[in-house]
Amino acid sequence: MARAGLTADRVVEAAADLADEVGFENVTLSALARRFGVKDASLYSHVKNLQDLRTRVALLAAGEMIDGIATAVAGRAGKDALVAFAGAYRTYALAHPGRYAATHTPVDPAVGAASDAFRRTAEITYGMLHAYGLSEPDLTDAVRLLRSTFHGFCALEAIGGFHAARDVQTSWERALDGLHTALEQWPRSERKEEDHA
Amino acid sequence: MARAGLTADRVVEAAADLADEVGFENVTLSALARRFGVKDASLYSHVKNLQDLRTRVALLAAGEMIDGIATAVAGRAGKDALVAFAGAYRTYALAHPGRYAATHTPVDPAVGAASDAFRRTAEITYGMLHAYGLSEPDLTDAVRLLRSTFHGFCALEAIGGFHAARDVQTSWERALDGLHTALEQWPRSERKEEDHA
DNA sequence: GGCCCCAACCTAGGACCCCTAGGTAATCGC
DNA sequence: GCGATTACCTAGGGGTCCTAGGTTGGGGCC
Numbered sequence: 001m002a003r004a005g006l007t008a009d010r011v012v013e014a015a016a017d018l019a020d021e022v023g024f025e026n027v028t029l030s031a032l033a034r035r036f037g038v039k040d041a042s043l044y045s046h047v048k049n050l051q052d053l054r055t056r057v058a059l060l061a062a063g064e065m066i067d068g069i070a071t072a073v074a075g076r077a078g079k080d081a082l083v084a085f086a087g088a089y090r091t092y093a094l095a096h097p098g099r100y101a102a103t104h105t106p107v108d109p110a111v112g113a114a115s116d117a118f119r120r121t122a123e124i125t126y127g128m129l130h131a132y133g134l135s136e137p138d139l140t141d142a143v144r145l146l147r148s149t150f151h152g153f154c155a156l157e158a159i160g161g162f163h164a165a166r167d168v169q170t171s172w173e174r175a176l177d178g179l180h181t182a183l184e185q186w187p188r189s190e191r192k193e194e195d196h197a
Numbered sequence: 198m199a200r201a202g203l204t205a206d207r208v209v210e211a212a213a214d215l216a217d218e219v220g221f222e223n224v225t226l227s228a229l230a231r232r233f234g235v236k237d238a239s240l241y242s243h244v245k246n247l248q249d250l251r252t253r254v255a256l257l258a259a260g261e262m263i264d265g266i267a268t269a270v271a272g273r274a275g276k277d278a279l280v281a282f283a284g285a286y287r288t289y290a291l292a293h294p295g296r297y298a299a300t301h302t303p304v305d306p307a308v309g310a311a312s313d314a315f316r317r318t319a320e321i322t323y324g325m326l327h328a329y330g331l332s333e334p335d336l337t338d339a340v341r342l343l344r345s346t347f348h349g350f351c352a353l354e355a356i357g358g359f360h361a362a363r364d365v366q367t368s369w370e371r372a373l374d375g376l377h378t379a380l381e382q383w384p385r386s387e388r389k390e391e392d393h394a
Numbered sequence: 395g396g397c398c399c400c401a402a403c404c405t406a407g408g409a410c411c412c413c414t415a416g417g418t419a420a421t422c423g424c
Numbered sequence: 425g426c427g428a429t430t431a432c433c434t435a436g437g438g439g440t441c442c443t444a445g446g447t448t449g450g451g452g453c454c
Binding site: 025104105106107109112113137138140141142144145147148149150151152153155156159160161162163164166170171174175177178179181182183185186187 | 222301302303304306309310334335337338339341342344345346347348349350352353356357358359360361363367368371372374375376378379380382383384
């Protein structure tokens with residue numbers, strides 16, 4: 001009989017698509033096998049187990065996301081860069097809810113550290129904040145604030161957490177305004193460079 | 198044989214405890230039944246199904262959380278109130294990770310609207326922001342910013358998303374500083390009162 | 395105290411899922 | 425064309441959710 005032509009990459013890609021359709025926590029090896037017209041046991045040649053599949057999807061998504069952010073931010077600085085970064089971030093999260101959810105699954109710190117996507121994400125984020133004249137440890141504090149707000153907003157929006165009549169896009173822009181003024185007036189501390197991530 | 202003396206409230210409470218121990222997405226009717234020394238089918242007399250159990254845990258947690266926040270905020274205003282609110286929020290999220298996760302599960306808007314906890318949460322949050330002299334639609338935008346940052350920070354912290362050596366508590370305080378200045382300098386818009394939630 | 399009745403708890407079983415062990419057959423390298 | 429690799433299979437065990445229907449404990453009422 002004809003084979004489905006599976007490979008680890010194709011399986012992970014299909015899992016990511018499935019996640020976007022039914023939610024990351026609802027992607028199942030059985031459903032994935034069904035989609036390929038294959039028995040679920042067959043997938044174990046390409047993927048160690050469900051946990052392995054999940055981290056692979058997370059790494060795929062993290063890479064795609066930072067790609068989009070990087071091109072959006074390229075050549076910009078200051079508030080321009082902030083708005084471009086945030087826009088690309090939220091656009092990806094809304095367009096690919098399952099993939100986005102994958103990126104916020106508890107991940108083994110070892111694989112995270114080894115991931116190129118995570119390294120590039122840290123690089124670009126810290127780079128963007130240099131325009132505000134921040135240095136460690138303020139830099140890390142500011143990065144944590146941005147990550148928190150971006151993630152929190154997209155997570156809440158994804159689960160339908162904003163009920164008010166107010167337009168969500170406008171609230172997003174106002175939040176960015178607020179973050180921008182917070183960054184501009186960030187109280188500088190005395191300390192020197194530290195590790196970042 | 199002696200009965201376990203189950204009731205819907207006891208089942209939900211135990212599910213919340215279990216969630217705090219093993220994670221909200223890992224609470225299972227089988228494990229819950231095992232904890233009571235009972236067959237899983239027996240739980241269906243008290244709870245409609247797993248989804249029903251989850252929303253009940255979410256409502257329980259939302260109530261507990263807003264209780265803690267309300268007492269923390271009582272009698273405070275301005276930045277004092279902001280810090281107290283945020284502190285109680287994060288304290289609850291860290292002490293009860295499973296319950297906290299429950300509160301950010303997609304919830305039926307109907308049951309959400311009917312929930313007293315959600316109503317009180319909105320009330321207290323909007324009330325806190327009146328000290329900053331905001332009115333609609335800025336109020337809703339500001340509430341969304343606060344919710345996003347609080348939730349994002351706690352969610353990231355819960356999954357171990359902050360790897361840098363920098364003390365997390367300090368980053369939290371700096372984030373609150375940033376939000377405070379953002380609120381103080383919030384650009385007022387021309388529009389009038391609108392619906393809030 | 396004895397009886398009734400409700401509800402707490404049970405058994406049985408179907409559907410779906412994860413995962414392992416070991417087999418067959420298609421395809422690639424030579 | 426042939427051997428080795430590997431894509432895919434069958435078989436099966438264990439866990440979970442949930443339904444349908446039976447049994448038994450215990451509180452209320454006479």
